[in-house]
Amino acid sequence: METAALLQKYNVAAPRYTSYPTVPYWDPTTFSPEKWISAVQSIYADHKDEGISLYIHLPYCESLCTYCGCNTRITKNHAVELPYINAVLAEWKMYQNLLGSTPNIKELHLGGGTPTFFKPENLKILIEGILAGVEVSPDATFSFEAHPANTTEAHLRTLHHLGFKRLSLGIQDFDPKVQVMINRFQTPQQVTAVMRQAREIGFDSINFDLIYGLPAQNISGLSETIEAVIEMKPDRIAFYSYAHVPWLKPGQRHYTVEDLPAGSEKFALYQMGKKMLIKAGYEDVGMDHFALKTDTLFTASAEKKLHRNFMGYTDQHTHLLIGLGVSSISDSWTAFAQNPKSIEAYLDKINADLLPVEKGHLLSDEDLEIRQHILNIMCRENTSYPEAIPEAVVKRLSPLIKDQLIQVCGKEINITQTGKSFLRNVCMAFDEKLWARQPETKLFSAAI
Known part of the structure; x- marks a missing residue:
C-alpha cells in the first residue's frame, strides 16, 4: 500500500x-489508597536491590505554551515555590515511612511545567530534602527538563552539584512564525549558550524536544530548525507528533485545525526530520526518539534493555516508580496511582497528612x-x-x-x-x- x-x-x-x-480505562471500583500502599510495599520488598525511580512534577510556568498538554499552573508569583516544595517533601516522607528501610534511588527526574521556574536555591532545598536518608545507586540517572530562555548557569551548577548529569531542553521549533502561534520563544543562540555552559559544567547527556505538526509549521521552517539542532549536536532527540486535544487543553484553542499541517503534509514533516537526523548520525530508537551511538539510550535499545514508563523512554528499569507532586502518576508494576490534578486539592491532602492519591488501577x-x-x-x-x-x-x-x-x-x-x-x-x-x-x-x- x-x-x-x-x-x-x-x-x-x-x-x-x-x-x-491507559488512564481512561483504569478501574476505580477496585482501587483504594490502602490497596495502593500494599502494592507499593509488596513490590519494594521483592525488588529492593534494584532501586526505585522518582518523578517530581513541578507545575509552574510564567507563561502558557499553547501547544502544551502537561498539567501546569501559570503564574509570575514565585512565592509559591517553597510551600509547594515543602508539600512534595512531606509526600516523600510519607513514602519513606511506608517503605520501612533506606530506599536506593536509581532514577530521578524533574518534569513540569517548568522546573527552571524555581530558583536554584529552592531546587537545592528540594533535592537535598529528597536525598536525605536515602542511598543513591552508583549508576543512577538524574535528569531535569528546562526552558532554554530561563535556565541560568546557577541552575546548571546547583543541579549538577546535586548529581544531575542529564538535561532536557524544550525546543519544539525555532521558526518565529511557529513560536508566535505556540507562545514559546527561545533562539538558537540561547540554546547554544545553555548547552555550552552545561557541557563545561559536566553534563554528559543533553536531550532536545522537538515537535512536528505544530501550527504554521512547514517543511522549510522545520528543516532550518533541524539543521540548527544538528549543528548543536545534542546526545538524544525526542521528535514528537503534536497532539491536538483542545477539548482537554483549552490553550490549544488559540489556533484552529486549519492552522495545522495534517495528513500527508504532517507526515512529510516527520519523514524529512527523521531522514535529516539519521543522515547526521542519529539512530532511530523506539517511537519518536533518536540518539547518537555514544548515548546510553541507544545502548539500551541495542542491548534490548530499553524501557518505557510514564516518563517516556528510559535506559533504566525499576519495578517501582513513585511520582511526587500534583498530577504525578506512580507505578508499582501491579498497580497505578495518580495524585490530584489541581494544586489546591493536592495541598489539601498533604496538609491533612494523607497520601495524596486520588485515583488508580490494580x-x-x-x-x-x-x-x-x-x-x-x-x-x-x-x-x-x-x-x-x-x-x-x-x-x-x-x-x-x-x-x-x-x-x-x-x-x-x-x-x-x-x-x-x-x-x-x-x-x-x-x-x-x-x-x-x-x-x-x-x-x-x-x-x-
Missing part, C-alpha cells in the same frame, strides 16, 4: 501507551500480560506468546500484516521498517480494554 493510503487508514485516535491500561493477570506485549512492541519491536496468538489478536493483526507493518511467524510478531512509524496502531491490536469499550467521546490524539 502507498504511504498516502497508509496514512489515511491509520491516522486514527490512538493512545501513546506510556502505560497499559492490574489483573490479563492486564499484566498485555502490558508486557505492549512494552515489547514499544521497546524491542517484537513480542511473542508462549502458546498460540489469541484468535482476537490474530484478527486485529491481519490488516497490519496485509499492509506490511508487521510480520508474524508462528507465535512471534515483529515490526517491519514501515511499521516503526505506526507503533501506536500496532499496540492497539493488543489493547483488550479499548476493544471492549470503544470511547464515546474524544480521548486520544491522532496516531500520526
Whole structure:
C-alpha cells in the first residue's frame, strides 16, 4: 500500500501507551489508597536491590505554551515555590515511612511545567530534602527538563552539584512564525549558550524536544530548525507528533485545525526530520526518539534493555516508580496511582497528612500480560506468546500484516521498517480494554 493510503487508514485516535491500561480505562471500583500502599510495599520488598525511580512534577510556568498538554499552573508569583516544595517533601516522607528501610534511588527526574521556574536555591532545598536518608545507586540517572530562555548557569551548577548529569531542553521549533502561534520563544543562540555552559559544567547527556505538526509549521521552517539542532549536536532527540486535544487543553484553542499541517503534509514533516537526523548520525530508537551511538539510550535499545514508563523512554528499569507532586502518576508494576490534578486539592491532602492519591488501577493477570506485549512492541519491536496468538489478536493483526507493518511467524510478531512509524496502531491490536469499550467521546490524539 502507498504511504498516502497508509496514512489515511491509520491516522486514527490512538493512545501513546506510556502505560497499559491507559488512564481512561483504569478501574476505580477496585482501587483504594490502602490497596495502593500494599502494592507499593509488596513490590519494594521483592525488588529492593534494584532501586526505585522518582518523578517530581513541578507545575509552574510564567507563561502558557499553547501547544502544551502537561498539567501546569501559570503564574509570575514565585512565592509559591517553597510551600509547594515543602508539600512534595512531606509526600516523600510519607513514602519513606511506608517503605520501612533506606530506599536506593536509581532514577530521578524533574518534569513540569517548568522546573527552571524555581530558583536554584529552592531546587537545592528540594533535592537535598529528597536525598536525605536515602542511598543513591552508583549508576543512577538524574535528569531535569528546562526552558532554554530561563535556565541560568546557577541552575546548571546547583543541579549538577546535586548529581544531575542529564538535561532536557524544550525546543519544539525555532521558526518565529511557529513560536508566535505556540507562545514559546527561545533562539538558537540561547540554546547554544545553555548547552555550552552545561557541557563545561559536566553534563554528559543533553536531550532536545522537538515537535512536528505544530501550527504554521512547514517543511522549510522545520528543516532550518533541524539543521540548527544538528549543528548543536545534542546526545538524544525526542521528535514528537503534536497532539491536538483542545477539548482537554483549552490553550490549544488559540489556533484552529486549519492552522495545522495534517495528513500527508504532517507526515512529510516527520519523514524529512527523521531522514535529516539519521543522515547526521542519529539512530532511530523506539517511537519518536533518536540518539547518537555514544548515548546510553541507544545502548539500551541495542542491548534490548530499553524501557518505557510514564516518563517516556528510559535506559533504566525499576519495578517501582513513585511520582511526587500534583498530577504525578506512580507505578508499582501491579498497580497505578495518580495524585490530584489541581494544586489546591493536592495541598489539601498533604496538609491533612494523607497520601495524596486520588485515583488508580490494580492490574489483573490479563492486564499484566498485555502490558508486557505492549512494552515489547514499544521497546524491542517484537513480542511473542508462549502458546498460540489469541484468535482476537490474530484478527486485529491481519490488516497490519496485509499492509506490511508487521510480520508474524508462528507465535512471534515483529515490526517491519514501515511499521516503526505506526507503533501506536500496532499496540492497539493488543489493547483488550479499548476493544471492549470503544470511547464515546474524544480521548486520544491522532496516531500520526
